[in-house]
Structures are given as structure tokens and as C-alpha cells.
Amino acid sequence: MREHRKILVIEDEKNLRLLYQQELARDGFDVVTAATASDGIAMFESERPDLVVMDIRLPGMDGLEAMSRLLNKHPKTPVVLNSAYSSYKDSFMSWPADAYVVKSADTDELRTRVRELLDSRAEG
Amino acid sequence: MQLDERTTRFDAFFPGRSDDLLRLLGAWSIPFALLDADDAILVWNRGAAAFYGVAEPDALGRPFDRVVNELAEPVPAIAGSRTRRYEARHRSVNGDDLPVMVTRTEVPASDGTHGAIILVTDLTESKALERRLARRVAQLSVIREIGECLQSAMSPAQILRTILVGATASVGLRFNRAFLLLVDERHGVLRGRDAIGPADAQEALSTWARLSADPKTLRELVDDYEPDADGPAPRVLSIATALSAKLDDETAFVVSALAAPGTIRVASGTIVSGSAASPGNVVEVLGVDAFVAVPLRADGTPVGLLVADNAITRRAITDEDVEILELMGLQAAQALARGRLTEQLAREVASLETATRELKVNQELMVRSERLTAIGEMAARVAHEIRNPLVAIGGFARSLLSSGGERDPATRESLEIIVTEVDRLEGIVKEVLEFSRPAPPKIGLVPLKRVAGEALELLRWELEHAGVTWRVEEAPGTPPAAADGDQLFHAVVNLLRNAVHAMPQGGELAVRLRGVPHAVEMAVADTGIGMSAEVLAHAQEAFYTTKPNGSGLGLTIASQIVRDHRGEIRIDSHEGEGTTVVLLLPAATEGAADA
Numbered sequence: 001m002r003e004h005r006k007i008l009v010i011e012d013e014k015n016l017r018l019l020y021q022q023e024l025a026r027d028g029f030d031v032v033t034a035a036t037a038s039d040g041i042a043m044f045e046s047e048r049p050d051l052v053v054m055d056i057r058l059p060g061m062d063g064l065e066a067m068s069r070l071l072n073k074h075p076k077t078p079v080v081l082n083s084a085y086s087s088y089k090d091s092f093m094s095w096p097a098d099a100y101v102v103k104s105a106d107t108d109e110l111r112t113r114v115r116e117l118l119d120s121r122a123e124g
Numbered sequence: 125m126q127l128d129e130r131t132t133r134f135d136a137f138f139p140g141r142s143d144d145l146l147r148l149l150g151a152w153s154i155p156f157a158l159l160d161a162d163d164a165i166l167v168w169n170r171g172a173a174a175f176y177g178v179a180e181p182d183a184l185g186r187p188f189d190r191v192v193n194e195l196a197e198p199v200p201a202i203a204g205s206r207t208r209r210y211e212a213r214h215r216s217v218n219g220d221d222l223p224v225m226v227t228r229t230e231v232p233a234s235d236g237t238h239g240a241i242i243l244v245t246d247l248t249e250s251k252a253l254e255r256r257l258a259r260r261v262a263q264l265s266v267i268r269e270i271g272e273c274l275q276s277a278m279s280p281a282q283i284l285r286t287i288l289v290g291a292t293a294s295v296g297l298r299f300n301r302a303f304l305l306l307v308d309e310r311h312g313v314l315r316g317r318d319a320i321g322p323a324d325a326q327e328a329l330s331t332w333a334r335l336s337a338d339p340k341t342l343r344e345l346v347d348d349y350e351p352d353a354d355g356p357a358p359r360v361l362s363i364a365t366a367l368s369a370k371l372d373d374e375t376a377f378v379v380s381a382l383a384a385p386g387t388i389r390v391a392s393g394t395i396v397s398g399s400a401a402s403p404g405n406v407v408e409v410l411g412v413d414a415f416v417a418v419p420l421r422a423d424g425t426p427v428g429l430l431v432a433d434n435a436i437t438r439r440a441i442t443d444e445d446v447e448i449l450e451l452m453g454l455q456a457a458q459a460l461a462r463g464r465l466t467e468q469l470a471r472e473v474a475s476l477e478t479a480t481r482e483l484k485v486n487q488e489l490m491v492r493s494e495r496l497t498a499i500g501e502m503a504a505r506v507a508h509e510i511r512n513p514l515v516a517i518g519g520f521a522r523s524l525l526s527s528g529g530e531r532d533p534a535t536r537e538s539l540e541i542i543v544t545e546v547d548r549l550e551g552i553v554k555e556v557l558e559f560s561r562p563a564p565p566k567i568g569l570v571p572l573k574r575v576a577g578e579a580l581e582l583l584r585w586e587l588e589h590a591g592v593t594w595r596v597e598e599a600p601g602t603p604p605a606a607a608d609g610d611q612l613f614h615a616v617v618n619l620l621r622n623a624v625h626a627m628p629q630g631g632e633l634a635v636r637l638r639g640v641p642h643a644v645e646m647a648v649a650d651t652g653i654g655m656s657a658e659v660l661a662h663a664q665e666a667f668y669t670t671k672p673n674g675s676g677l678g679l680t681i682a683s684q685i686v687r688d689h690r691g692e693i694r695i696d697s698h699e700g701e702g703t704t705v706v707l708l709l710p711a712a713t714e715g716a717a718d719a
Contacts (some may be wrong), residue, residue, distance in 0.1 A: 024529065086557065104518075
């Protein structure tokens with residue numbers, strides 16, 4: 001296993017935050033979390049994660065807007081949108097995301113996409 | 125009998141001044157006689173001599189009823205009256221039995237006997253007058269009956285038939301044949317539309333025999349008249365057609381007759397009353413040299429021409445025939461004008477009904493689709509709310525299983541059950557979400573101008589009702605959108621309707637279309653009440669509305685559809701100034717229609 005990579009999870013549901021932290025940590029990643037978009041942006045600046053997993057519907061700032069702010073500053077950091085809504089998948093605004101995963105109790109897809117993105121980044 | 129003797133006997137009735145009276149009565153042109161008690165003629169004046177052709181000397185002294193040949197049974201006298209008055213027929217000087225009124229007054233003589241004065245009034249003139257009057261009354265009642273039939277005629281065909289039956293029936297005006305030409309403005313033609321009449325003498329005889337064996341009222345004739353649709357067209361019909369002429373052809377007799385101030389009568393091939401172009405051609409087509417043409421006018425506008433003749437019987441057309449035909453023509457013209465109005469009105473009512481029906485159908489479709497969308501939105505919201513906790517429950521259960529931390533088989537089994545059941549629930553949530561989501565757009569090339577035009581047309585009534593004027597402006601080179609035409613139409617209707625609702629006092633609605641890089645833009649701008657910042661912030665949320673009867677879904681649906689098209693929707697609004705909604709949709713490029 002490579003050196004610990006850091007993943008930022010922005011998710012307003014506390015239990016889901018716990019779940020993703022636990023699952024991704026088990027895969028060997030360092031996981032930091034934020035409950036709101038603005039906290040997430042602040043956290044990004046302080047923690048400099050290698051990848052961001054974020055919800056779209058967030059209190060306060062909209063997840064898509066938060067994403068575009070992050071990408072403006074750090075265009076190389078991969079972002080995985082993780083939403084209960086499949087409808088944003090085809091939206092203009094979600095295009096810049098590197099992956100779009102519909103939330104599921106089966107976290108396999110999310111974890112697979114995260115690993116793929118980090119691996120391709122490492123190779124590239 | 126000597127004059128002296130006469131004077132003496134006359135004196136018995138009129139004592140004194142007998143000579144003067146005798147001279148006076150003698151010179152009268154009204155037949156007068158004085159009879160004595162034995163009915164012998166005492167006085168026989170000039171009028172009597174002239175009327176009966178019996179000279180005075182031949183009459184005097186003879187009984188009245190020997191001199192006068194009285195045919196009719198005299199009316200019995202009224203009891204107690206000295207004067208009897210009765211109608212009779214007396215043979216006149218030239219052998220005719222003429223109708224007369226006889227007034228016989230008993231006069232007492234001075235010798236106690238009674239004589240009688242007889243006054244005879246020739247009724248020939250008044251009888252003729254009476255007959256004419258009776259005929260005129262009959263004709264007027266025919267006209268009245270025709271008028272009633274025309275009034276109740278429901279269709280133009282029925283009106284035509286009534287006019288023609290009225291002109292030809294024996295209970296009508298008794299012409300042999302009648303032809304009706306009507307003004308066809310659209311084609312600029314005075315067109316022979318219908319006719320009634322026998323083809324020849326043989327057909328006339330059989331038709332008339334059939335009708336006289338089974339007499340019918342005018343109304344029955346009109347109702348029963350059924351032209352033989354399967355057989356060859358009656359000859360009169362082809363004659364009517366042949367009478368047609370172009371309205372601008374003033375050399376045509378029928379066209380000039382249409383414009384004539386009154387009826388045109390033709391006899392022996394030439395016009396005998398009225399003025400019009402030469403009837404030569406019509407004489408030829410009709411095959412008769414005598415006919416009458418009545419122009420039909422309603423409110424001064426010519427509507428047609430009625431031509432009638434007596435081709436079979438060759439009976440001369442009389443002044444009376446013409447007068448009554450003109451009377452019927454007046455009614456016919458009114459009925460035709462009324463028929464045209466009715467027809468026009470019926471057409472307008474029909475098109476209005478169609479429009480109303482379409483409006484209703486569209487309204488229902490829209491309400492239905494809004495309701496469905498509302499239910500879908502609600503289901504989607506609930507499903508999304510459920511999805512998050514499911515992910516937490518199932519996710520932790522899987523996590524416990526896969527981490528291997530839990531080794532108790534019973535606990536592992538329980539965790540597996542949780543995982544399976546959560547899978548099942550997630551499947552249901554996914555199904556609900558897919559079901560409630562509108563079908564993915566079927567992308568094609570959609571000219572936004574057409575969509576805007578159709579949507580405005582659908583809302584035309586609402587726009588006009590609200591006093592909103594509208595216009596569509598398309599910048600040159602605006603590309604079509606790559607979109608689902610039906611869904612986009614739905615979105616645009618919702619936006620336009622919002623705009624109309626924002627302008628209850630009227631206003632201007634502008635739809636502006638232009639191409640922008642990679643996209644096409646539609647801006648819907650109204651001059652309505654606008655939205656406050658707070659309202660604007662919620663405007664796109666489902667079920668959010670400021671209207672008493674709004675569903676709060678119009679803009680939500682429009683936004684959803686635009687998002688499904690990977691488009692954008694922007695709203696710019698200022699309270700009291702108006703709202704502009706801008707849609708950005710992917711522009712269709714060459715070959716991208718099926719993308």
C-alpha cells in the first residue's frame with residue numbers, strides 16, 4: 001500500500017459521514033470530513049486533500065457551486081459527486097466532476113471510483 | 125199604347141209633373157222599368173232598351189218576365205219589405221247572360237192597386253272585380269304560405285327548393301318551369317343552382333296528372349320534393365347550369381338582369397318591360413321566346429335571379445303572374461340572405477366550438493400533467509429522504525460484515541438480513557425515482573421560434589383576455605435547439621403562462637431568440653408585477669407559489685425540463701417592473717440532431 005492519501009468527505013448527514021470515514025479509512029486512506037460546503041472549502045485549504053467526495057444538496061452553499069469554487073483554485077484535484085439524486089448526473093453543472101456516484105448502501109462503487117481516480121492521478 | 129194614356133196611368137203612381145219625370149227616367153242609361161199591377165211594362169227607358177236590345181214600343185204593355193229572360197232563381201223577398209233585391213242573370217242584347225242586380229220596389233198607385241219599379245244594375249264589371257279580388261286574395265295566401273315555408277327552411281337547399289316549388293306548383297304560382305341563379309362572389313359567377321320543371325309535354329302531363337290525383341299543400345310538396353339522385357340530372361338542371369355567366373360579363377342577359385332595377389319580361393324574343401342586355405342567348409337556352417326574370421335583392425345587394433317560363437303550356441305570362449312572382453322574389457331574397465348569414469354563423473360557431481374543445485383538451489392535458497408531475501415530485505422527495513438513512517443502515521451493516529470484526533454466526537446472519545432488506549428497499553427507491561422522473565428527452569432539431577409560436581397560440585385566449593400584447597423576435601442566424609420538442613413546449617407554455625399571470629392588467633410579452641456560443645437562448649420578458657428578492661429565491665422550488673390558485677409547479681417543471689436538457693434557466697426580476705426568464709439550451713449543430 002502506498003503512502004497515505006488524504007480524502008475530504010463533504011456530507012451533511014452525520015451517519016453517512018461516519019460510514020464513509022470508516023469505509024475509506026479501512027481502504028487505507030486518511031479521511032477528513034466537513035458537514036457544510038463552506039466548512040468543506042475551509043477544510044480543503046487547511047488539509048490539502050488528494051481527492052474530494054461531496055454531496056450536492058448541502059445546507060447553505062450548493063454542492064455544485066462549492067465544487068466549481070474548489071476546481072477554480074485546484075483544478076487538478078479529482079472530485080467525486082456522491083448524491084441521492086441521479087438527476088444531476090446529466091446536468092451541465094455536474095460535468096466538471098470526475099465521477100458521479102448515486103448514493104447506495106453498497107459503497108463498492110464509490111470506493112472503486114475513488115481508488116481508480118487516485119491511481120490514475122499517481123500514474124499520470 | 126198612346127203617350128196620353130201612359131201619362132194618365134203613370135200619373136196614378138206619380139201624380140203631377142209626370143212628363144218631366146218620364147223624360148228624366150227615359151234618358152237614364154241604367155235599365156229602368158215601371159210595371160203595373162199585372163206586371164205589364166208601363167215605362168221602359170233608354171237604358172233598358174239598350175241593355176236588353178228591346179225597343180220601347182216592343183216592350184210597353186208586355187209582362188216584364190216575357191221581355192226579360194231571367195235565368196237565375198230569384199232570391200226570395202224579405203218578408204214585410206217593399207223592396208226586393210236579388211242577383212240574377214239576364215240575357216243581354218248580344219245574347220250573353222250577364223250578372224245583374226235587380227231591385228224591385230212595390231209602389232202604390234192612386235187607384236189602390238200596386239205597381240213596381242224595377243232597377244237593373246249590370247254586375248259584369250263588379251263581378252270581374254270580385255273575381256280578381258278573390259284571385260288576388262288566393263295568390264296572397266299562396267305568397268304567405270311560401271313565406272312561411274321559407275321562414276322555416278333550415279338549410280340553403282331547402283330555401284332553393286321552396287322558391288322553385290312555390291313558383292311552379294299549381295297551389296303556387298303555376299309557372300311551368302323555374303330556374304334559380306345565385307351570386308357566387310368567391311368565384312365571380314352568377315351560377316345556375318337549381319331548377320324545377322318537366323323536360324317535355326309528356327313528362328309534364330304525367331307529373332301534373334299524378335299531382336292532381338293526389339293534391340298536396342305547398343308545404344307537403346316542398347317536404348316531399350326529392351330530386352332523383354341516382355337518375356340522370358333533370359334537363360332543367362342542365363338548362364340552369366347553361367344559364368350561368370361570369371359576374372363581370374355585362375353583355376350576358378342574366379348578369380344585366382341581376383343589376384336591373386326591376387323585373388325583365390321577354391315576349392316574342394324581345395324585352396317588353398325593363399332594360400337589360402339582349403336575351404337572345406337565354407331564349408336559345410330556354411327554348412322559349414317568353415319568360416320573366418326577377419332579380420333577387422336583399423338590403424340592396426343582388427343575391428340571385430329567378431327565371432320562370434311556361435314552356436309547356438305556352439300560356440302567356442300576365443301582369444298578375446309577374447306581380448306575384450315579384451312578391452315571392454322579395455321573400456326569396458330575404459330568405460336567401462338569411463340562409464347565407466345562418467350558414468356563416470354556423471361555420472363560425474363550429475370553429476368556435478372546435479377551438480373551445482381544443483382548449484378544453486389542452487387544459488385537461490395540462491392540469492393532468494401538472495398533477496402527475498406534482499405526484500412525481502412528491503414521490504421523488506420522499507424517496508430521496510429515505511435514500512440517505514438507507515445508505516447509513518445498509519452501509520454500516522455491510523461494513524460490519526466485511527471488516528470481519530463480527531464472528532458470531534447469529535449476529536452475522538442478522539447483519540446479512542439487514543443488508544438484503546436494505547438492498548430491497550434501495551431497489552424500490554430507485555424504481556420510484558425512475559418512475560416519477562419524466563422520460564429522458566427525445567432530442568431532435570427544434571426551432572425555438574416554432575415552439576414559442578405554438579405556445580403563444582395555445583395561450584392566445586388567456587393573452588387576449590388579460591389584454592397582453594406579444595411579439596417574437598428572432599435574431600438572424602439563431603440555430604435550432606437540440607431538444608425534445610414536446611417537453612420544451614411544455615416548459616415554454618409554463619413560462620408564458622407565468623408571464624401572463626404576472627400581467628393581470630395587461631402588458632407586453634416579448635420572446636427573444638438568439639444564438640450564443642454553443643447554445644441558443646430564449647428570453648421571455650414580461651412587463652408584469654415582478655418578484656421580490658425573497659420570492660425570487662424560492663421561485664424554482666416545487667409547490668412554491670404566490671398565486672391563489674397556483675400549483676407552484678410551473679417554473680419547477682420548466683426548470684426540471686431545462687435541466688434535463690443540460691440547459692440553464694436564469695431569472696431576472698424586479699418588483700413592479702417585470703420578469704425576464706432566460707433559457708439556455710444546447711444549440712443543434714450539423715449532425716447533432718440525434719446526440
